[in-house]
Amino acid sequence: MGVSKDALAIIREDMIADTGFFHTFIKATHPFLSSGPALDRLSGDAMTVLTASLDNIVDRGSKRARMFEWIRHEFLMATTDSVYGPHNPLRDSANEEAWHNYHPTIMFLMLDLLPHWAFHSAIKSRNQLAKAFQNYHINRQYTEGSDYIRRWTEHFVSWDISVSDIGCFHNAAMFALVANTIPTAFWMIYHVFSDPTVTEDCRKEVLKAVSINEENGEEMCTVRARTIKEHCPTLLSTFQEVFRFHGMANSVRIASEDHMLEGKYLIKKGSIVMMPARVQHHSKEVWGEDVEVFNARRFMRNPGKPRLHPVAFRGFGGGTTLCPGRHFATTEILLFTAMVLLRFDVLPGGGEGKWIMPATKKSSQAEAMEQPDCDIDIELRPRPGAKRNWRVSFEGAGEAAFVAEDL
Numbered sequence: 001m002g003v004s005k006d007a008l009a010i011i012r013e014d015m016i017a018d019t020g021f022f023h024t025f026i027k028a029t030h031p032f033l034s035s036g037p038a039l040d041r042l043s044g045d046a047m048t049v050l051t052a053s054l055d056n057i058v059d060r061g062s063k064r065a066r067m068f069e070w071i072r073h074e075f076l077m078a079t080t081d082s083v084y085g086p087h088n089p090l091r092d093s094a095n096e097e098a099w100h101n102y103h104p105t106i107m108f109l110m111l112d113l114l115p116h117w118a119f120h121s122a123i124k125s126r127n128q129l130a131k132a133f134q135n136y137h138i139n140r141q142y143t144e145g146s147d148y149i150r151r152w153t154e155h156f157v158s159w160d161i162s163v164s165d166i167g168c169f170h171n172a173a174m175f176a177l178v179a180n181t182i183p184t185a186f187w188m189i190y191h192v193f194s195d196p197t198v199t200e201d202c203r204k205e206v207l208k209a210v211s212i213n214e215e216n217g218e219e220m221c222t223v224r225a226r227t228i229k230e231h232c233p234t235l236l237s238t239f240q241e242v243f244r245f246h247g248m249a250n251s252v253r254i255a256s257e258d259h260m261l262e263g264k265y266l267i268k269k270g271s272i273v274m275m276p277a278r279v280q281h282h283s284k285e286v287w288g289e290d291v292e293v294f295n296a297r298r299f300m301r302n303p304g305k306p307r308l309h310p311v312a313f314r315g316f317g318g319g320t321t322l323c324p325g326r327h328f329a330t331t332e333i334l335l336f337t338a339m340v341l342l343r344f345d346v347l348p349g350g351g352e353g354k355w356i357m358p359a360t361k362k363s364s365q366a367e368a369m370e371q372p373d374c375d376i377d378i379e380l381r382p383r384p385g386a387k388r389n390w391r392v393s394f395e396g397a398g399e400a401a402f403v404a405e406d407l
């Protein structure tokens with residue numbers, strides 16, 4: 001991320017101690033991403049932006065789009081608006097462009113195998129973004145942002161991280177916020193709409209979350225977040241299968257002591273251990289003969305069906321570093337999918353074609369979710385009722401349980 005040696009030294013000191021920078025950071029920010037009013041506010045603000053964008057499409061009559069590009073823009077704006085507030089630096093299209101120029105090179109910059117001049121343009125974009133975030137910080141614009149970003153900033157300030165380093169660390173925060181949420185939303189829309197029986201079943205389920213009443217002489221449709229998160233079995237199972245099928249998280253740990261694994265492999269203290277989720281997610285022993293098939297109903301609970309082994313599913317990683325952003329990402333993606341189901345038909349090939357699943361061979365290993373190698377042309381056509389006013393209610397929203405640890 002281009003942070004200084006001084007800042008790296010602060011982070012590296014006491015890396016595994018409870019009192020170190022990183023552990024205290026997770027403890028400080030976690031409550032604002034878990035269940036409760038702070039999470040509902042974040043999700044609510046993101047949904048306000050997404051709903052306004054869908055309203056725009058309805059007003060225009062329909063929309064032809066490149067699906068990944070469309071979802072990438074919508075989620076980037078909704079997520080960063082909800083986190084950074086009214087002065088969101090990503091609202092400047094030059095900064096959005098800088099992010100798209102910098103983001104694909106993160107894996108190469110992390111590996112540090114090639115000289116930096118090979119990434120001249122990406123590093124320029126990275127520095128541009130860091131500068132924009134520095135100004136956001138200097139002008140105290142985070143005070144108008146989410147509870148999460150306020151607490152995030154207080155933590156960095158309390159550890160004496162310099163203003164220029166804080167700007168760089170915002171790039172890391174951006175990565176956590178959007179890098180995986182965007183491809184996950186893409187696969188979710190792809191798998192929900194590419195199989196007509198799944199589309200139909202999911203639509204029936206999400207319809208149960210809608211209540212219609214009249215407000216100021218107009219029809220208002222309210223979608224209940226709790227119903228979407230808890231009572232839509234096909235939608236939820238499809239979401240989990242997206243993680244099993246496309247999830248490629250590499251959990252990374254540093255061995256804190258020498259350990260002999262299965263009496264065969266000596267893992268020496270200080271060495272780095274990487275655990276790719278693809279191993280668990282593609283184990284025939286766990287998932288059965290159809291492990292290489294996308295089965296939207298795989299995770300539906302049936303009486304008598306044995307529970308999953310906790311380490312079989314690593315969509316959001318696991319253990320002490322289980323992703324703290326999972327509730328936010330889950331809520332945003334499920335509610336967005338529900339809104340699209342309720343208001344649109346999504347047709348492939350700009351309206352005439354077939355759904356063809358893109359390959360994922362070029363996926364960056366820095367991410368926890370496969371990324372499509374090519375985009376898909378789609379058409380969004382408003383359904384009857386799309387013109388009504390739509391909103392989400394988070395009353396008693398609760399938490400969706402998606403990782404094995406949560407089950």
Ligand code: HEM
Binds near residue numbers: 026178250320323329
């Ligand atoms: C679909 C979206 C997301 C996916 C697939 C995802 C996945 C992951 C994975 C696999 C890990 C590593 C877990 C491990 O080491 O075992 C992780 C960690 C983390 N994620 Fe996410 N994430 C997502 C969204 C988010 C969001 C929205 C945030 C918001 C702040 C976030 C913040 C973090 C942080 C701070 C960590 C580090 C946790 C630690 O090391 O203690 N993630 N995520």
